[in-house]
Amino acid sequence: MYSKPDAHGYYGEFGGAYIPEMLQANIHELLNNYKKIAATAAFKKEFNALLKDFVGRPTPLYFAQNLSKQYKTNIYLKREDLCHTGAHKVNNTVGQVLVALALGKKRIIAETGAGQHGVATATVCALKGLECIVYMGEKDIQRQAPNVARMRMLGAKVVPATSGSKTLKDATNEAIRDWINNPIDTHYIIGSVVGPHPYPDMVATFQSIISKEIKQQLLKQTGNELPTHVIACVGGGSNAAGAFYHFTEDKKVKLIAVEAAGCGVNSGMSAATTALGTQGILHGSKSLVMQTTDGQVVEPHSISAGLDYPGIGPMHANLYATKRAQFISITDDDAMKAAFHVSKTEGIIPALETAHAFAVLDQIPFKKKDVVVINLSGRGDKDLETYMKFL
Numbered sequence: 001m002y003s004k005p006d007a008h009g010y011y012g013e014f015g016g017a018y019i020p021e022m023l024q025a026n027i028h029e030l031l032n033n034y035k036k037i038a039a040t041a042a043f044k045k046e047f048n049a050l051l052k053d054f055v056g057r058p059t060p061l062y063f064a065q066n067l068s069k070q071y072k073t074n075i076y077l078k079r080e081d082l083c084h085t086g087a088h089k090v091n092n093t094v095g096q097v098l099v100a101l102a103l104g105k106k107r108i109i110a111e112t113g114a115g116q117h118g119v120a121t122a123t124v125c126a127l128k129g130l131e132c133i134v135y136m137g138e139k140d141i142q143r144q145a146p147n148v149a150r151m152r153m154l155g156a157k158v159v160p161a162t163s164g165s166k167t168l169k170d171a172t173n174e175a176i177r178d179w180i181n182n183p184i185d186t187h188y189i190i191g192s193v194v195g196p197h198p199y200p201d202m203v204a205t206f207q208s209i210i211s212k213e214i215k216q217q218l219l220k221q222t223g224n225e226l227p228t229h230v231i232a233c234v235g236g237g238s239n240a241a242g243a244f245y246h247f248t249e250d251k252k253v254k255l256i257a258v259e260a261a262g263c264g265v266n267s268g269m270s271a272a273t274t275a276l277g278t279q280g281i282l283h284g285s286k287s288l289v290m291q292t293t294d295g296q297v298v299e300p301h302s303i304s305a306g307l308d309y310p311g312i313g314p315m316h317a318n319l320y321a322t323k324r325a326q327f328i329s330i331t332d333d334d335a336m337k338a339a340f341h342v343s344k345t346e347g348i349i350p351a352l353e354t355a356h357a358f359a360v361l362d363q364i365p366f367k368k369k370d371v372v373v374i375n376l377s378g379r380g381d382k383d384l385e386t387y388m389k390f391l
């Protein structure tokens with residue numbers, strides 16, 4: 001099983017829970033309860049109702065006529081950009097907030113890089129009247145002012161992380177510290193398929209709605225529920241995990257994961273974890289990590305904040321190691337070109353993260369009969385400032 005970890009939280013050799021003693025109680029509480037909670041009729045009813053009317057699911061599976069014509073194949077876009085708050089992240093925050101409420105938690109903490117996960121968390125906390133604290137690197141607070149404003153408007157407190165490089169990995173460290181100090185009343189919502197077991201499995205399960213819908217929609221639209229290719233960008237890997245989830249056991253379906261090459265894989269300014277990483281432990285799980293030979297995490301670089309992470313989730317590390325998925329990396333420049341091309345060709349401005357997935361269309365020759373699904377993980381409004389520099 002590629003989509004599910006074993007009883008100890010391992011996907012092949014990757015995963016597990018490498019956590020300090022002081023987090024054991026929190027992690028065990030979650031591990032012992034989240035599956036039971038998610039299996040109750042009350043949870044399912046509310047989760048499905050919120051996904052439908054608050055998030056706006058099912059999101060459409062859209063046949064992209066113009067790109068299909070240009071690339072002489074059949075290209076379908078899974079429109080996660082149409083989710084409330086503009087990306088797939090909210091699927092996970094709705095699920096985790098409902099788990100937190102069932103556990104009797106009153107306070108939610110989260111880390112955020114570009115601010116998309118912070119906004120999605122603040123949004124669901126506002127809906128449910130929960131206190132919300134978002135840790136964000138001081139540098140990212142300056143770079144992502146509109147998302148900081150959104151979080152504050154939604155009632156969240158944004159706390160700057162001032163250590164290290166003052167970006168996502170430092171914000172994650174601050175959030176973990178908060179959780180250690182507030183173990184009883186607080187739930188920590190991790191925003192991707194990373195972190196100690198059971199987070200990768202929990203987040204992947206909440207995001208798996210994406211491939212569940214793709215199957216149903218493809219069956220209706222083409223008469224076959226299986227595509228030939230599924231393409232998704234990978235930061236930590238949550239949108240890709242959701243898009244791959246129900247296809248991993250069908251070997252005929254090619255899974256293509258797209259990482260950020262930044263200025264080039266060998267430029268020293270990259271976030272292509274599978275190309276550059278080695279086995280290591282980052283934020284509580286064993287996975288592939290960009291690190292020096294003595295285990296110091298290497299600063300990643302990508303033009304898109306959502307892919308600017310020095311690791312990937314353990315499910316993806318295993319998909320890479322077993323060659324079940326093909327990993328491709330795309331440079332900042334090629335992602336930028338793809339963003340402009342898709343906008344003009346299809347009338348859809350994608351997030352910069354998603355633009356990396358579109359750039360693959362120029363790298364892989366597809367056949368006329370292929371059915372290619374691209375997971376359109378988010379919309380580009382948040383990236384306008386970057387796009388404006390290229391107009």
Ligand SMILES: *Cc1c(COP(=O)(O)O)cnc(C)c1O
Nearest residue numbers: 192235236237238239306353378
């Ligand atoms: C956060 C984000 C990503 C990257 O995160 P994953 O966990 O890898 O999905 C990709 N696309 C968008 C639009 C995002 O906001």
